[in-house]
Amino acid sequence: KNQVEQSPQSLIILEGKNCTLQCNYTVSPFSNLRWYKQDTGRGPVSLTIMTFSENTKSNGRYTATLDADTKQSSLHITASQLSDSASYICVVNQAGTALIFGKGTTLSVSS
Amino acid sequence: GAVVSQHPSRVICKSGTSVKIECRSLDFQATTMFWYRQFPKQSLMLMATSNEGSKATYEQGVEKDKFLINHASLTLSTLTVTSAHPEDSSFYICSARVEGGYGYTFGSGTRLTVV
Numbered sequence: 001k002n003q004v005e006q007s008p009q010s011l012i013i014l015e016g017k018n019c020t021l022q023c024n025y026t027v028s029p030f031s032n033l034r035w036y037k038q039d040t041g042r043g044p045v046s047l048t049i050m051t052f053s054e055n056t057k058s059n060g061r062y063t064a065t066l067d068a069d070t071k072q073s074s075l076h077i078t079a080s081q082l083s084d085s086a087s088y089i090c091v092v093n094q095a096g097t098a099l100i101f102g103k104g105t106t107l108s109v110s111s
Numbered sequence: 112g113a114v115v116s117q118h119p120s121r122v123i124c125k126s127g128t129s130v131k132i133e134c135r136s137l138d139f140q141a142t143t144m145f146w147y148r149q150f151p152k153q154s155l156m157l158m159a160t161s162n163e164g165s166k167a168t169y170e171q172g173v174e175k176d177k178f179l180i181n182h183a184s185l186t187l188s189t190l191t192v193t194s195a196h197p198e199d200s201s202f203y204i205c206s207a208r209v210e211g212g213y214g215y216t217f218g219s220g221t222r223l224t225v226v
Contacts, residue, residue, distance in 0.1 A: 034215075043117065043204050043217035044155070089154065099145075101154040103176065 002027045004092050004102035012108045017080055023073040023104045024088030031095035035064050035075045038087045038104065047075070061089075080109045113139045113209040117218025122188075124195055124225055132190045133219045134205035140185035146178075160186055184210040195225040225226035 004025045009101045013019050025033070032051045038046035048064040050073070056065045061084075063076045077084055090102040114137040124130050136145060142163050147155040159175075161167040161182035171176045177199075179191040188207075194201055205218040 037216075041202070041204075041220065041222060043115075044222045045217070047213065061193070098157065101156075102153045103152075104154075 002092075002094060002100050004090055004100050006088075006090050006102040006105050008105060009012050009103070010106040010108070012110060013080055015080060015082055015109050016079040016100065018078045019080060019107065021075045021090075021107070022079075023075070024045055025071050025073070025090070025091040025092045026098070027094050027100050030068065030071075031093040033064075033066055034071050034089060034093065034099075035062070035073075036089045036091060038089055040086070042061040044051075044089055050099075077107075080107075082109050085109045096098050113207070113214060113216045115141070115205060115207050115216050115218040117205055117221060119221060120219060121222045122224070124223070125193055126225055128197055129193045130195055130223060132192075132205070132223075134188050134190075134199055134207070134218045136207050137188045139207075139209060141188070142185060142210065143208045144188035144189050145180055145183055145208075146180060147189075147204045147206065147208040149204060149220075155204060158190075192223065195223070197225045199223065200225045 007022045034049045035047040036045040047062050050066045052068050061078045066073045087104040087106050089104040092100045116135045118133050137175040143159045146158045149155045157166045158173045159169045161180045161183050167180040204220045
Protein backbone atom coordinates (compact mmCIF):
# COMPACT_ATOMS: atom_id res chain seq x y z
CA LYS A 1 0.00 0.00 0.00
CA ASN A 2 1.31 3.44 -0.93
CA GLN A 3 1.82 5.38 2.27
CA VAL A 4 3.73 8.36 3.60
CA GLU A 5 4.41 8.39 7.33
CA GLN A 6 5.71 11.44 9.14
CA SER A 7 7.19 11.84 12.57
CA PRO A 8 6.90 13.34 15.02
CA GLN A 9 3.22 14.25 14.83
CA SER A 10 3.96 17.49 16.65
CA LEU A 11 7.01 19.29 17.95
CA ILE A 12 7.65 22.28 20.16
CA ILE A 13 11.01 24.04 20.07
CA LEU A 14 12.49 27.30 21.28
CA GLU A 15 13.20 30.09 18.86
CA GLY A 16 16.70 29.84 17.46
CA LYS A 17 16.97 26.07 17.88
CA ASN A 18 17.29 23.55 15.07
CA CYS A 19 14.96 20.65 14.41
CA THR A 20 14.59 17.71 12.05
CA LEU A 21 11.37 16.24 10.74
CA GLN A 22 11.18 12.70 9.37
CA CYS A 23 9.31 11.14 6.47
CA ASN A 24 9.19 7.46 5.53
CA TYR A 25 7.39 6.28 2.44
CA THR A 26 6.39 3.10 0.67
CA VAL A 27 5.23 4.70 -2.57
CA SER A 28 6.10 2.89 -5.78
CA PRO A 29 6.96 3.69 -8.47
CA PHE A 30 8.66 6.79 -7.15
CA SER A 31 8.91 10.02 -9.08
CA ASN A 32 9.83 12.73 -6.61
CA LEU A 33 9.42 13.82 -3.00
CA ARG A 34 8.27 17.24 -1.89
CA TRP A 35 8.17 19.10 1.36
CA TYR A 36 5.48 21.73 1.87
CA LYS A 37 4.85 24.26 4.60
CA GLN A 38 1.21 24.89 5.45
CA ASP A 39 0.27 27.76 7.70
CA THR A 40 -3.01 27.41 9.57
CA GLY A 41 -5.93 28.16 7.28
CA ARG A 42 -3.74 28.48 4.20
CA GLY A 43 -2.77 26.30 1.27
CA PRO A 44 0.56 24.43 1.20
CA VAL A 45 3.63 26.23 -0.08
CA SER A 46 6.45 24.29 -1.68
CA LEU A 47 9.80 24.18 0.13
CA THR A 48 11.77 21.56 -1.80
CA ILE A 49 11.35 18.99 -4.54
CA MET A 50 13.78 16.09 -4.92
CA THR A 51 14.03 13.41 -7.55
CA PHE A 52 15.47 9.94 -7.18
CA SER A 53 19.03 11.05 -7.88
CA GLU A 54 19.09 13.99 -5.47
CA ASN A 55 20.33 13.43 -1.92
CA THR A 56 19.95 16.91 -0.52
CA LYS A 57 18.36 20.21 -1.41
CA SER A 58 18.30 23.48 0.45
CA ASN A 59 15.95 26.43 0.49
CA GLY A 60 17.26 29.06 2.85
CA ARG A 61 17.12 27.67 6.39
CA TYR A 62 15.37 24.53 5.16
CA THR A 63 17.44 21.52 4.06
CA ALA A 64 15.81 18.34 2.84
CA THR A 65 17.55 14.99 2.44
CA LEU A 66 16.46 11.93 0.55
CA ASP A 67 17.64 8.34 0.80
CA ALA A 68 15.85 6.55 -2.00
CA ASP A 69 17.28 3.18 -0.96
CA THR A 70 15.75 3.27 2.51
CA LYS A 71 12.83 5.41 1.34
CA GLN A 72 13.42 8.03 3.96
CA SER A 73 13.54 11.80 3.86
CA SER A 74 14.16 14.48 6.43
CA LEU A 75 13.61 18.21 6.64
CA HIS A 76 16.07 20.12 8.77
CA ILE A 77 15.24 23.63 9.92
CA THR A 78 18.08 25.71 11.27
CA ALA A 79 17.88 28.73 13.56
CA SER A 80 14.12 28.45 13.87
CA GLN A 81 11.95 31.54 13.86
CA LEU A 82 8.47 32.15 15.22
CA SER A 83 7.21 32.29 11.64
CA ASP A 84 8.31 28.69 11.14
CA SER A 85 5.34 27.60 13.25
CA ALA A 86 3.24 25.63 10.77
CA SER A 87 2.44 22.16 9.54
CA TYR A 88 5.13 20.55 7.39
CA ILE A 89 3.86 18.02 4.91
CA CYS A 90 5.86 15.37 3.09
CA VAL A 91 4.39 14.47 -0.28
CA VAL A 92 5.54 11.70 -2.60
CA ASN A 93 4.68 11.84 -6.26
CA GLN A 94 3.87 8.40 -7.52
CA ALA A 95 5.22 8.21 -11.03
CA GLY A 96 2.58 8.98 -13.60
CA THR A 97 -0.21 9.33 -11.11
CA ALA A 98 -1.03 10.83 -7.79
CA LEU A 99 0.52 12.82 -5.00
CA ILE A 100 0.54 10.84 -1.77
CA PHE A 101 0.36 13.11 1.26
CA GLY A 102 1.67 12.54 4.75
CA LYS A 103 -0.41 13.77 7.69
CA GLY A 104 2.17 16.40 8.47
CA THR A 105 4.21 17.45 11.48
CA THR A 106 2.91 20.42 13.43
CA LEU A 107 5.82 22.59 14.51
CA SER A 108 5.42 25.21 17.19
CA VAL A 109 8.28 27.64 17.76
CA SER A 110 8.08 29.51 21.03
CA SER A 111 10.01 32.53 22.30
CA GLY B 112 6.26 31.96 -10.17
CA ALA B 113 3.09 30.03 -10.88
CA VAL B 114 0.25 31.33 -8.74
CA VAL B 115 -3.22 29.92 -8.18
CA SER B 116 -5.75 32.35 -6.77
CA GLN B 117 -8.58 30.75 -4.80
CA HIS B 118 -11.78 32.50 -3.71
CA PRO B 119 -13.48 32.89 -1.39
CA SER B 120 -11.12 32.27 1.50
CA ARG B 121 -14.02 31.78 3.91
CA VAL B 122 -17.70 31.16 3.39
CA ILE B 123 -20.57 30.42 5.71
CA CYS B 124 -23.75 29.10 4.18
CA LYS B 125 -27.04 27.68 5.32
CA SER B 126 -27.75 23.99 5.08
CA GLY B 127 -29.33 23.12 1.74
CA THR B 128 -27.77 25.93 -0.24
CA SER B 129 -24.98 25.70 -2.81
CA VAL B 130 -21.55 27.24 -2.67
CA LYS B 131 -19.12 27.86 -5.52
CA ILE B 132 -15.35 27.97 -5.03
CA GLU B 133 -13.14 29.38 -7.78
CA CYS B 134 -9.52 28.73 -8.60
CA ARG B 135 -7.71 30.77 -11.21
CA SER B 136 -4.21 30.28 -12.52
CA LEU B 137 -2.81 33.78 -12.80
CA ASP B 138 0.33 33.46 -14.87
CA PHE B 139 0.18 30.05 -16.47
CA GLN B 140 -2.27 27.69 -18.11
CA ALA B 141 -3.54 24.93 -15.87
CA THR B 142 -4.53 22.01 -18.01
CA THR B 143 -5.02 19.88 -14.92
CA MET B 144 -6.54 21.02 -11.63
CA PHE B 145 -6.86 18.97 -8.47
CA TRP B 146 -9.40 19.53 -5.70
CA TYR B 147 -8.67 18.48 -2.15
CA ARG B 148 -10.52 18.46 1.14
CA GLN B 149 -8.76 18.71 4.45
CA PHE B 150 -10.27 18.03 7.87
CA PRO B 151 -8.59 19.37 11.04
CA LYS B 152 -5.24 17.74 11.78
CA GLN B 153 -5.60 15.49 8.74
CA SER B 154 -3.72 15.37 5.46
CA LEU B 155 -5.13 16.62 2.20
CA MET B 156 -7.50 14.15 0.60
CA LEU B 157 -7.88 14.22 -3.16
CA MET B 158 -11.49 14.62 -4.20
CA ALA B 159 -11.22 14.92 -7.95
CA THR B 160 -8.98 15.69 -10.88
CA SER B 161 -10.20 17.91 -13.67
CA ASN B 162 -8.76 18.42 -17.11
CA GLU B 163 -9.69 21.44 -19.16
CA GLY B 164 -12.57 20.72 -21.46
CA SER B 165 -13.40 17.27 -20.14
CA LYS B 166 -15.30 15.70 -17.28
CA ALA B 167 -13.65 15.50 -13.91
CA THR B 168 -12.44 12.22 -12.48
CA TYR B 169 -13.68 11.67 -8.94
CA GLU B 170 -12.00 9.63 -6.24
CA GLN B 171 -13.83 6.70 -4.75
CA GLY B 172 -16.44 7.78 -2.24
CA VAL B 173 -16.76 11.35 -3.55
CA GLU B 174 -20.24 12.13 -4.83
CA LYS B 175 -19.90 13.72 -8.25
CA ASP B 176 -23.47 15.04 -8.16
CA LYS B 177 -22.76 16.80 -4.90
CA PHE B 178 -19.36 18.22 -5.76
CA LEU B 179 -19.68 19.69 -9.24
CA ILE B 180 -16.42 20.56 -10.93
CA ASN B 181 -16.14 22.72 -14.00
CA HIS B 182 -12.87 23.32 -15.83
CA ALA B 183 -14.06 25.18 -18.88
CA SER B 184 -10.92 27.19 -19.50
CA LEU B 185 -7.19 26.83 -19.02
CA THR B 186 -7.20 29.42 -16.26
CA LEU B 187 -10.36 28.71 -14.30
CA SER B 188 -11.73 25.73 -12.43
CA THR B 189 -14.69 25.80 -10.07
CA LEU B 190 -16.00 23.48 -7.38
CA THR B 191 -19.65 23.79 -6.46
CA VAL B 192 -20.86 22.13 -3.28
CA THR B 193 -24.55 21.52 -3.90
CA SER B 194 -27.18 21.17 -1.18
CA ALA B 195 -24.51 21.65 1.45
CA HIS B 196 -24.87 19.99 4.85
CA PRO B 197 -22.92 20.55 8.07
CA GLU B 198 -20.79 17.47 7.38
CA ASP B 199 -19.51 19.22 4.24
CA SER B 200 -17.85 21.82 6.44
CA SER B 201 -14.16 21.54 5.71
CA PHE B 202 -11.13 23.22 4.18
CA TYR B 203 -11.12 22.92 0.40
CA ILE B 204 -7.92 23.45 -1.57
CA CYS B 205 -7.23 23.45 -5.28
CA SER B 206 -3.93 22.67 -6.92
CA ALA B 207 -2.63 22.95 -10.45
CA ARG B 208 0.16 21.10 -12.12
CA VAL B 209 2.66 23.46 -13.68
CA GLU B 210 3.63 22.10 -17.06
CA GLY B 211 7.27 21.69 -17.94
CA GLY B 212 8.43 21.10 -14.38
CA TYR B 213 7.72 19.06 -11.32
CA GLY B 214 5.69 21.74 -9.68
CA TYR B 215 2.28 21.61 -8.18
CA THR B 216 1.08 24.94 -6.90
CA PHE B 217 -1.74 25.23 -4.39
CA GLY B 218 -4.45 27.77 -3.86
CA SER B 219 -4.77 29.43 -0.48
CA GLY B 220 -7.78 27.33 0.46
CA THR B 221 -11.45 27.95 1.28
CA ARG B 222 -12.87 27.39 4.74
CA LEU B 223 -16.48 26.27 4.27
CA THR B 224 -18.81 26.28 7.23
CA VAL B 225 -22.35 25.00 6.76
CA VAL B 226 -24.78 25.99 9.49
